[in-house]
Amino acid sequence: MKDYLAQQVRNICMLGHSGSGKTSVVESMLYFTKATDRMGKASDGNSVLDYDSEEVKRGISVFTTLAPVEWKDCKINFIDTPGYLDYAGETESGLAVADNALIVVSAKDGVQIGTERAWKLVSSRKLPTIFFINKMDEENASFDKTYEDLRTSFGKSVIPFELPIIEQGKVVGSINILKDKAWYYNDRENAKEVPEAYKDIVASYCDQIIEAVAMTDDALMEKFFEGESFSETEILKGVRIGVRNGEIMPVYCGSAIHLTGIERLMDLITEYFPSYAEKGVIEAKDP
Helix, strand or coil: CCCCCHHHEEEEEEEECCCCCHHHHHHHHHHHCCCCCCCCCHHHCCCCCCCCHHHHHHCCCCCCEEEEEEECCEEEEEEECCCCHHHHHHHHHHHHCCCEEEEEEECCCCCCHHHHHHHHHHHHHCCCEEEEEECCCCCCCCHHHHHHHHHHHHCCCEEECEEEEEECCEEEEEEECCCCEEEECCEEEEEECCCHHHHHHHHHHHHHHHHHHHCCCHHHHHHHHCCCCCCHHHHHHHHHHHHHHCCCEEEEECEHHHCECHHHHHHHHHHHCCCHHHCCCCCCCCC
């Protein structure tokens, strides 16, 4: 692994309810970037993150583990934490060194106790946060219901940046809302036009993002009220500011075990999450 400047480093704490797939998401990124040659699973006892004998025996994460991933000239340090409340101390230690948080939510189970606890932890620390709706491949998975759960529980700052394309009850691709393009899993390299059935909802969510971007800067707010369009650079800058300040919490979706949504999630992390160098001064407390 090469050396990286502080501006190229993202330190991210993985959080969520036990069984939501936090470890699988990191495993999929390691595999996708060819850092590993197989997809490990905690439940099978062959995860590269859950290597302790107790973790292998139980099939769950017990300790906090660090996993570095190289992606697009950045180094992403994933701090994988246990989901069970019994190991809350491990989660606290991971958060202490994190600059950002990625909360994983099951598309089948929605917001659970562990999700709410994760939110309280990151909001109390004012950590920039992204939600990843995982397990979109499973039966009874619902992006819409899970997203509504997130927005109801955590506020209007929770905004989708990606939507699943569903045909005959199966997820066959996804739509990037800001780019207004669709990608199908059987042809991942070539962007397609957004299907007609999704155009209205994509436009609605895009308006939400643009409005949130306008709130991050007075000049953008003025342009917004004058009906002027934002440039791609202005949108990128606005989203970065919004994410950093907690005014925008992007929602992405996919399936870790099938590697769907993983590439775009890493793009989102490198584009929108602040680096270690942007963290600023940490306020110390006199014990």
